[in-house]
Amino acid sequence: MTWLDVGDDAPFDAWTLPYGVFSTDGQEPRVGVAVGSWVLDLSPVAGAELFDRPSLNPFLAAGRPTWDAVRARLLSLVGDPRHQTVVEAHLVPLRDVVLHLPFEVADYVDFYASQTHAENVGQLFRPDSPALPAAWKHLPIGYHGRAGTVVVSGTPIVRPSGLRRVGGPGGAVEFGPSLRLDIEAEAGFVVGTPSALGSRVPVGAFEDHVFGMVLVNDWSARDVQAFEYVPLGPFLGKSFATSVSPWVVPLAALAHARVSPPPRSPAVAGYLRDEEPWGLDVEFEVVWNGTVVSRPPLRDLYWTPAQQLAHLTVNGASLRTGDLYASGTVSGPRPGGSGCFLELTWNGAEPVTLADGSQRSFLEDGDLVTIRATAPGPSGRRMKLGEVTGTVTPSR
Numbered sequence: 001m002t003w004l005d006v007g008d009d010a011p012f013d014a015w016t017l018p019y020g021v022f023s024t025d026g027q028e029p030r031v032g033v034a035v036g037s038w039v040l041d042l043s044p045v046a047g048a049e050l051f052d053r054p055s056l057n058p059f060l061a062a063g064r065p066t067w068d069a070v071r072a073r074l075l076s077l078v079g080d081p082r083h084q085t086v087v088e089a090h091l092v093p094l095r096d097v098v099l100h101l102p103f104e105v106a107d108y109v110d111f112y113a114s115q116t117h118a119e120n121v122g123q124l125f126r127p128d129s130p131a132l133p134a135a136w137k138h139l140p141i142g143y144h145g146r147a148g149t150v151v152v153s154g155t156p157i158v159r160p161s162g163l164r165r166v167g168g169p170g171g172a173v174e175f176g177p178s179l180r181l182d183i184e185a186e187a188g189f190v191v192g193t194p195s196a197l198g199s200r201v202p203v204g205a206f207e208d209h210v211f212g213m214v215l216v217n218d219w220s221a222r223d224v225q226a227f228e229y230v231p232l233g234p235f236l237g238k239s240f241a242t243s244v245s246p247w248v249v250p251l252a253a254l255a256h257a258r259v260s261p262p263p264r265s266p267a268v269a270g271y272l273r274d275e276e277p278w279g280l281d282v283e284f285e286v287v288w289n290g291t292v293v294s295r296p297p298l299r300d301l302y303w304t305p306a307q308q309l310a311h312l313t314v315n316g317a318s319l320r321t322g323d324l325y326a327s328g329t330v331s332g333p334r335p336g337g338s339g340c341f342l343e344l345t346w347n348g349a350e351p352v353t354l355a356d357g358s359q360r361s362f363l364e365d366g367d368l369v370t371i372r373a374t375a376p377g378p379s380g381r382r383m384k385l386g387e388v389t390g391t392v393t394p395s396r
């Protein structure tokens with residue numbers, strides 16, 4: 001499939017071909033594609049117009065025919081040994097590059113589409129109410145997040161401060177650093193082709209508008225969140241930072257990962273009816289200070305990204321190039337699949353023991369969390385989809 005020497009240990013294979021923005025030795029950031037352990041500098045091999053740029057947005061805006069044509073060209077470059085000389089001249093080792101936020105984030109929306117997660121958080125936060133909110137099986141519930149605080153993997157996460165209740169229910173309301181800082185493992189979908197205000201994007205047009213997927217860690221201050229968010233929803237408890245992987249995996253690379261979503265009951269409204277299956281067999285791995293603590297599976301997601309996009313636009317709200325929407329915390333129905341530490345430790349009641357023997361309920365200063373993911377590739381083996389990582393630093 002490739003003449004490149006791509007070992008099993010390499011960060012990527014020669015099929016995934018994810019796009020990112022990189023720089024070397026203080027040079028201007030530009031667009032590249034990751035292959036094996038290298039970055040292929042795209043502007044000399046695929047056109048300076050779209051790729052000699054500090055963000056993916058011009059390429060995202062170019063639309064599906066261009067995305068497909070560039071991917072076909074890249075598969076040929078890395079697949080056909082006749083291109084070896086020209087490609088080798090523009091490969092940079094991944095270890096020598098700085099990776100930047102790959103696209104300018106227009107709007108950021110976060111869904112809540114994992115049934116297991118929604119039921120668990122419902123039980124923890126609202127023990128006297130039904131586990132799922134009344135609307136949950138009728139539409140993909142979501143909220144608008146903060147685009148300006150989406151950061152690239154590796155950006156330090158300053159512990160946020162806010163008002164929160166201390167000492168349990170009825171305790172004092174105090175201002176201070178979050179005592180329940182958490183992660184949320186999610187898949188994020190990146191919009192390329194915009195839509196017009198007043199129009200809808202049907203479920204079947206998902207591939208025309210969405211370019212690809214990133215891995216997301218939607219950092220969450222559970223104590224701030226729990227105190228502030230009734231009735232308008234998440235605000236400062238989630239707006240301080242959302243990390244994304246530096247590499248955007250094109251939807252085309254996920255062709256072998258598509259699966260049927262779980263059955264829906266009650267039947268969904270017409271505008272949410274699936275035409276093609278857009279469940280995705282992506283498996284995450286959550287690593288806390290070097291210890292794998294969970295493996296959340298995306299395949300059980302109740303609402304697919306195609307349905308989420310249709311819902312986002314059903315009221316005529318327009319899409320912009322660079323819009324990012326995330327799946328919501330991915331928690332699987334089987335043990336070991338928690339997508340956040342709130343669930344993993346059952347709100348701190350069941351701490352986890354890490355490999356160094358230390359115990360954790362929520363994040364401590366200095367903690368490093370890495371979320372990786374894989375999905376089936378063309379060979380039947382699972383391909384790597386990259387990672388998103390971040391270290392917690394003390395509150396300021």
Ligand SMILES: O=C(O)/C=C/C(=O)CC(=O)CC(=O)O
Binds near residue numbers: 112186328
């Ligand atoms: O159900 C709640 O009270 C809170 C839910 C969340 O914090 C989850 C959220 O932000 C959406 C998601 O990632 O699933």
Ligand SMILES: [Ca+2]
Binds near residue numbers: 328
């Ligand atoms: Ca979230």
Ligand SMILES: [Mg+2]
Binds near residue numbers: 242
């Ligand atoms: Mg966030």
